[in-house]
Amino acid sequence: MKNTERKLFNWRGFVILTATVTGLGLPITGLANHLHQMDPIISFSRHAWMSAHTILGVLFMMSAVWHAILNRRILLNYVRGHAARSGIGREAVGAIVFVAVMLLVVVSHTFH
Numbered sequence: 001m002k003n004t005e006r007k008l009f010n011w012r013g014f015v016i017l018t019a020t021v022t023g024l025g026l027p028i029t030g031l032a033n034h035l036h037q038m039d040p041i042i043s044f045s046r047h048a049w050m051s052a053h054t055i056l057g058v059l060f061m062m063s064a065v066w067h068a069i070l071n072r073r074i075l076l077n078y079v080r081g082h083a084a085r086s087g088i089g090r091e092a093v094g095a096i097v098f099v100a101v102m103l104l105v106v107v108s109h110t111f112h
Contacts, residue, residue, distance in 0.1 A: 012070055019063040022056045029053035 032049040039046040068075060082089050 012067075015063050015066045015070060019060060019067060022060040022063065025056045026053065026060060029056055 029049055029052045033046070033053050036043070036046040036049055
């Protein structure tokens, strides 16, 4: 017999939605902070954008760690499966290339 009873609170759903919302808010607040960088440090708008960006970053990191904890079995099985094979996986290469390109794109604007 299948258990069709719903949970009172779905922690995995909560964590991934928290990561998504904060992940979407980080570039917005970061850009706004960048646009207000010439405002005096005590100005309300600059301080508000800096505060929003900081708390979103903290919440994103907390939800990323929480996500890894909630999905530790899946992550460990994935790592163990790839550790048995030699060489680096396509996913790892893709992640490294993606992060390197994003860093290059975002940081390169400072060199013009």
